[in-house]
Amino acid sequence: xxxxxAQTCFVVLFFSFAVGAIGSLILRNNDRLADxxxxxxxxxxxxxxxxxxxxxxxxxxxxxxxxxxxxxxxxFSINFDYLAxxxxxxxxxxxxxASIFALGYVKHFFGKYNIGSLGFFYNTFIAGVMxxxxxxxxxxxxxxxxxxxxxxxxxxxxxxxxxxxxxxGLLYFIMTHIGTAFIILLxxxxxxxxxxxxxxxxxxxxxxxxxxxRTAVFIFALIGxxxxxxxxxxxxxxxxxHPAAPSHVSAILSGVMIKxxxxxxxxxxxxxxxxxxxxxxxAVLVIGSVSSLLGVLYALAxxxxxxxxxxxxxxxxxxxxxxxxxxLTFLALGFKSLAILGLTASLYHxxxxxxxxxxxxxxxxxxxSKTHTRNIEEYGGLIRFMPLTALxxxxxxxAISALPPFNGFFSEWMTFQSLFRxxxxxxxxxxxxxxxxxxxxxxxxxxxxxxxVKAFGATFLARPRSEEARHAHxxxxxxxxxxxxxxxxxxxxxxxxxxxxxxxAKTAGSLGALKMxxxxxxxxxxxxxxxxxxASLSMPxxxxxxxxxxxIVAFIVYLWAGGRKVRTCATWDCGxxxxxxxxxxxxxxxxxxxxxxxxxxxxxxxxxxEYHDADMRYFSKENRFTLETRDIYKDYLYEPxxxxxxxxxxFFKRVQTGxxxxxxxxxxxxxxxxxxxxx
Amino acid sequence: xxxxxxxxxxxxxxxLSPLFIGIIRKIKAKLQNRRGASICQxxxxxxxxxxxxxxxxxxxxxxxxxxxxxxxxxxxxxxASIPLFTGLISNPLSDFLVIIYLLAFSxxxxxxxxxxxxxxxxxxxxxxxxxxxxxxxxxxxFSLLTLAIxxxxxxxxxxxxxxxxxxxxxxFPVGLAFVGFLIAFLAEAGRFPFDNPATHLELTMIHxxxxxxxxxKRLALIEWAAANKFLIFAGLAANLFFPxxxxxxxxxxxxxxxxxxxxxxxxxxxxxxxxxxxxxAKFRFFRLPDxxxxxxxxxxxxxxxxx
Numbered sequence: 001x002x003x004x005x006a007q008t009c010f011v012v013l014f015f016s017f018a019v020g021a022i023g024s025l026i027l028r029n030n031d032r033l034a035d036x037x038x039x040x041x042x043x044x045x046x047x048x049x050x051x052x053x054x055x056x057x058x059x060x061x062x063x064x065x066x067x068x069x070x071x072x073x074x075x076f077s078i079n080f081d082y083l084a085x086x087x088x089x090x091x092x093x094x095x096x097x098a099s100i101f102a103l104g105y106v107k108h109f110f111g112k113y114n115i116g117s118l119g120f121f122y123n124t125f126i127a128g129v130m131x132x133x134x135x136x137x138x139x140x141x142x143x144x145x146x147x148x149x150x151x152x153x154x155x156x157x158x159x160x161x162x163x164x165x166x167x168x169g170l171l172y173f174i175m176t177h178i179g180t181a182f183i184i185l186l187x188x189x190x191x192x193x194x195x196x197x198x199x200x201x202x203x204x205x206x207x208x209x210x211x212x213x214r215t216a217v218f219i220f221a222l223i224g225x226x227x228x229x230x231x232x233x234x235x236x237x238x239x240x241x242h243p244a245a246p247s248h249v250s251a252i253l254s255g256v257m258i259k260x261x262x263x264x265x266x267x268x269x270x271x272x273x274x275x276x277x278x279x280x281x282x283a284v285l286v287i288g289s290v291s292s293l294l295g296v297l298y299a300l301a302x303x304x305x306x307x308x309x310x311x312x313x314x315x316x317x318x319x320x321x322x323x324x325x326x327x328l329t330f331l332a333l334g335f336k337s338l339a340i341l342g343l344t345a346s347l348y349h350x351x352x353x354x355x356x357x358x359x360x361x362x363x364x365x366x367x368x369s370k371t372h373t374r375n376i377e378e379y380g381g382l383i384r385f386m387p388l389t390a391l392x393x394x395x396x397x398x399a400i401s402a403l404p405p406f407n408g409f410f411s412e413w414m415t416f417q418s419l420f421r422x423x424x425x426x427x428x429x430x431x432x433x434x435x436x437x438x439x440x441x442x443x444x445x446x447x448x449x450x451x452x453v454k455a456f457g458a459t460f461l462a463r464p465r466s467e468e469a470r471h472a473h474x475x476x477x478x479x480x481x482x483x484x485x486x487x488x489x490x491x492x493x494x495x496x497x498x499x500x501x502x503x504x505a506k507t508a509g510s511l512g513a514l515k516m517x518x519x520x521x522x523x524x525x526x527x528x529x530x531x532x533x534x535a536s537l538s539m540p541x542x543x544x545x546x547x548x549x550x551x552i553v554a555f556i557v558y559l560w561a562g563g564r565k566v567r568t569c570a571t572w573d574c575g576x577x578x579x580x581x582x583x584x585x586x587x588x589x590x591x592x593x594x595x596x597x598x599x600x601x602x603x604x605x606x607x608x609x610e611y612h613d614a615d616m617r618y619f620s621k622e623n624r625f626t627l628e629t630r631d632i633y634k635d636y637l638y639e640p641x642x643x644x645x646x647x648x649x650x651f652f653k654r655v656q657t658g659x660x661x662x663x664x665x666x667x668x669x670x671x672x673x674x675x676x677x678x679x
Numbered sequence: 680x681x682x683x684x685x686x687x688x689x690x691x692x693x694x695l696s697p698l699f700i701g702i703i704r705k706i707k708a709k710l711q712n713r714r715g716a717s718i719c720q721x722x723x724x725x726x727x728x729x730x731x732x733x734x735x736x737x738x739x740x741x742x743x744x745x746x747x748x749x750x751x752x753x754x755x756x757x758x759a760s761i762p763l764f765t766g767l768i769s770n771p772l773s774d775f776l777v778i779i780y781l782l783a784f785s786x787x788x789x790x791x792x793x794x795x796x797x798x799x800x801x802x803x804x805x806x807x808x809x810x811x812x813x814x815x816x817x818x819x820x821f822s823l824l825t826l827a828i829x830x831x832x833x834x835x836x837x838x839x840x841x842x843x844x845x846x847x848x849x850x851f852p853v854g855l856a857f858v859g860f861l862i863a864f865l866a867e868a869g870r871f872p873f874d875n876p877a878t879h880l881e882l883t884m885i886h887x888x889x890x891x892x893x894x895x896k897r898l899a900l901i902e903w904a905a906a907n908k909f910l911i912f913a914g915l916a917a918n919l920f921f922p923x924x925x926x927x928x929x930x931x932x933x934x935x936x937x938x939x940x941x942x943x944x945x946x947x948x949x950x951x952x953x954x955x956x957x958x959x960a961k962f963r964f965f966r967l968p969d970x971x972x973x974x975x976x977x978x979x980x981x982x983x984x985x986x
Contacts (some may be wrong), residue, residue, distance in 0.1 A: 024684075169890070287691070338782070380797075381738070381797075383740040383741075384740060390740075394742075398784075399781070401787060401828070402783075403780060403783060403784040403787060403823065404777060404780050404781060404784065411778055413774075413777075416776060420824070420827075420828070423828060423986045424986065425980065431986055432983075435979060435982055435983070435986075437800075438821075438824070439817055439821065439975065439979065442816050442817045442820040442821065443813070443816060443817045444819070445780075445783070445816060446783070446812060446813030446814065446815070446816030447813045449783055449786070449787055449812070449813065450810065450811065450813045451810035452787075452876060453787060453790045453791055453794070453805060453809050454806075454809075456791065457790070457791055457794035457795075457802075457805065460740075460793045461740065461742065461791065461794045462738060462794055462795065462796070462797030462798045463738050506898050530943065531833075533831075533832060534831060534832055534833060535774055535832070535833040535834070536771060536774070536834075537771070537774055537777065538771050538772075541771055541772060542772065542777065542781075545756050545772060546752065546753070546756060546781075549752040549753075549755045549756050550748060550749060550752040552747050552752075553748050553751050553752045553755065553900075557729075557748070557896055559899065560729055560896075561729045561730065561895070561896040561899075564730070564731065564732050564733060564895060564896060565732040565733070566732070566733045566734075566735055566895075567732065567733065567734045567735070568734075568735055568737050569734045569735070569736065570736065570737055571736040571737070571738055571739075571796045571797055571798045571892060572798060572892065573798075574893065578797070578798070580797070581793075582798075582799045583797040583798070583799065583802055584794060584795075584799065584801075584802025584803060584805070584806060588803075588806065589794075589802065589805070589806040589809075590806070591806070592806055592807060592810045592964065592965075593809075593810050593813065595965065596810070596814070596965065596968045615785070617781070631687075666982060
């Protein structure tokens with residue numbers, strides 16, 4: 001394969017997205033045709049993206065390209081290096097299966113919403129995310145970033161008849177632009193230092209940057225890109241915006257878009273401006289621990305299936321940050337080869353989270369499109385009506401709970417490895433932060449498994465709890481292909497952990513800060529082994545041994561007891577009539593964990609009873625319980641912030657009298673002061 | 680001879696696990712001034728269950744039918760991957776994270792199976808099981824991590840070899856980690872003060888609530904898997920924290936001696952568990968997290984002392 005092929009693929013890619021976007025707008029009056037047109041071209045674009053990225057990662061066909069513009073500070077430069085190729089691969093894989101899924105999924109919007117505009121925004125959104133990964137000029141990057149933000153906003157408010165979605169969109173719009181403000185500040189700081197917006201020029205000219213300025217850049221990046229990544233406490237937009245979008249878009253939002261924040265953190269601190277301080281890495285580790293632990297706890301308290309998944313995205317961003325933070329810390333301490341390990345773990349989890357989270361969102365979409373509700377309490381027993389959706393959702397649940405032999409286990413194993421290495425760090429504060437990070441990862445794993453037992457069990461098992469669930473039926477083939485493809489990928493990425501991690505180690509080693517460093521692990525096709533013998537893991541072996549012993553057990557049991565009769569009978573009902581109100585609900589399932597973590601989750605219980613007879617309060621007519629969990633960051637961070645902004649605004653309102661003479665006085669005073677100050 | 684060692688390694692856990700369940704029951708009976716059933720009773724129970732017909736709930740799906748097989752298969756795999764009587768086997772699956780997450784896999788399916796039939800008991804059992812399992816994970820992982828860091832290897836066989844020759848200065852952290860592990864062991868194996876293995880209809884049951892709908896061969900598999908899990912954790916406690924007596928030679932007398940020693944160590948542990956269960960009451964459910972956090976904190980202190 002040659003570079004020409006990779007470049008051709010790129011032309012095809014952007015051409016497809018453009019044609020897909022514009023074509024769907026033109027065909028907007030025909031729902032069926034617009035759906036078909038928009039998604040087919042998205043599929044085509046994704047396939048060429050996959051080919052281009054694989055040819056870069058596997059055969060080294062990287063390239064960069066610059067198209068100058070009429071403005072001197074803006075040039076449309078594209079840098080398709082290993083890191084960009086990896087993230088484009090993640091995007092293309094997810095958008096491929098999401099688009100296949102969308103072919104059928106979009107049908108339930110026919111007649112309700114405009115399919116043409118969905119196709120337009122969907123295609124431009126994917127192209128925008130792709131440009132974010134490719135651009136290597138700050139102004140060009142900001143244009144791409146804004147393209148991504150605006151199109152994703154349009155997709156979040158797509159189902160605009162629901163008031164909640166519009167509100168979620170507004171919150172997203174405001175938060176993402178606060179983040180963008182910090183990103184603009186950051187690039188201006190860098191521009192002031194080197195006099196260029198070009199990433200390559202910034203990289204070359206940063207040598208004499210003062211530590212205070214570096215710290216400012218780091219903090220701005222953490223806020224700006226952290227906002228997009230959804231780190232706690234900047235995440236408040238995420239659990240409301242991601243569920244609001246159509247499910248195939250949620251898959252890309254949660255699977256890929258939030259990773260743009262991670263991508264830029266890696267790009268900035270491991271490639272463009274190496275030379276990190278120790279506390280940066282430690283800060284990222286702490287944020288990662290908090291995000292992962294709180295993310296999973298809030299997910300447990302949630303019973304809207306898509307919000308639950310959105311909270312798990314926060315948890316997984318936390319896990320990705322644990323890898324990244326350990327990488328930054330090792331770099332600051334001078335262990336370059338361990339830094340590669342941390343970054344490899346982080347990149348691997350990025351890939352894995354994208355696959356299983358997209359799978360879970362598509363599964364949730366498949367369920368929502370048949371039951372018309374996102375409330376888990378109204379599901380139940382769907383495994384009988386939607387067996388394949390259930391199977392795929394189960395695979396996604398096992399992968400996200402880090403159960404071997406699925407892919408989530410391997411990247412968590414690797415993250416653990418990089419955290420364990422930190423225990424031997426020389427700095428005692430760093431040591432303790434590593435210990436706490438590993439502890440939070442351990443609890444996160446267990447709580448995530450509990451949360452997905454709840455999500456899967458309450459959705460698919462036992463008896464249906466609503467009329468809609470009772471009449472659900474299996475989704476159509478294109479939805480199943482979309483989910484099935486991703487389900488296979490979770491197994492494939494788990495099985496080929498060796499080769500994939502060596503490609504990722506190569507990607508990590510290609511970055512500016514980590515050049516010339518040797519990865520501490522050796523990977524063959526079937527195993528990953530650390531050079532010092534601390535650990536080794538063979539994922540194919542895990543899968544093989546499990547399958548083999550399962551087969552042997554099943555065979556022996558069949559030989560021994562295969563002839564016994566199996567009777568199907570009602571569940572034991574203690575003598576009453578069992579109905580679906582007696583089985584456990586999602587709220588009931590997680591109630592004990594919520595109670596245990598009450599200090600964080602602040603759950604509240606409110607009971608309203610209405611009696612038949614107000615005087616004789618024995619027989620209640622209606623008994624209503626309201627269980628809620630409060631968000632501490634809203635109570636202690638956003639509410640005070642909101643109040644103080646209002647207070648300050650109120651104070652300044654006094655200046656605004658509404659009298660035009662006073663305003664003219666202000667203008668006069670301003671000119672007077674300026675004249676004195678300037679002359 | 681290596682083949683013989685492998686065969687013993689593979690079969691030891693499923694072959695001996697019912698015996699120790701019987702022994703614990705016997706000791707408990709003696710402590711309660713009862714005569715108690717024979718220590719072979721669990722074997723007879725298993726045989727009886729395998730020969731019985733089965734009733735499966737009409738609400739249950741394939742998860743319910745499939746779970747007992749995967750749960751039992753996982754205990755077989757894990758049982759073959761931990762040091763029992765010999766340190767000679769090199770098994771790439773013996774990474775302690777793999778072992779912990781494989782056991783989490785079986786818990787995951789057990790909890791799903793509990794919810795599947797749609798009875799109120801099953802659901803609550805699953806909820807409690809996952810709560811306890813999630814909170815146990817920290818202590819379990821960190822107590823084994825203490826050993827891994829002391830031994831500079833995550834492989835359980837290397838750990839058991841190196842712990843034996845550790846300097847006496849690191850005995851204290853290893854001891855702390857042992858207490859942490861013991862708590863996690865009781866939680867994972869569903870013993871007092873976490874769960875009462877002898878109860879069948881008590882509102883606070885955990886394990887028994889989940890498997891209430893099972894009968895026949897599937898019940899046999901689950902009961903057997905639970906016994907295996909007990910022996911696995913007992914084996915880990917015995918061979919990682921007291922790793923003396925693992926045979927390094929492949930002659931018959933050595934193997935026999937090692938097996939005898941292994942049985943002896945597990946007997947001591949079983950005696951401890953039986954005495955504990957006869958002398959304390961089950962804890963209230965919302966007191967359990969305290970105990971589990973104690974396990975985690977002890978292990979963190981142990982790690983702090985060792986790094």
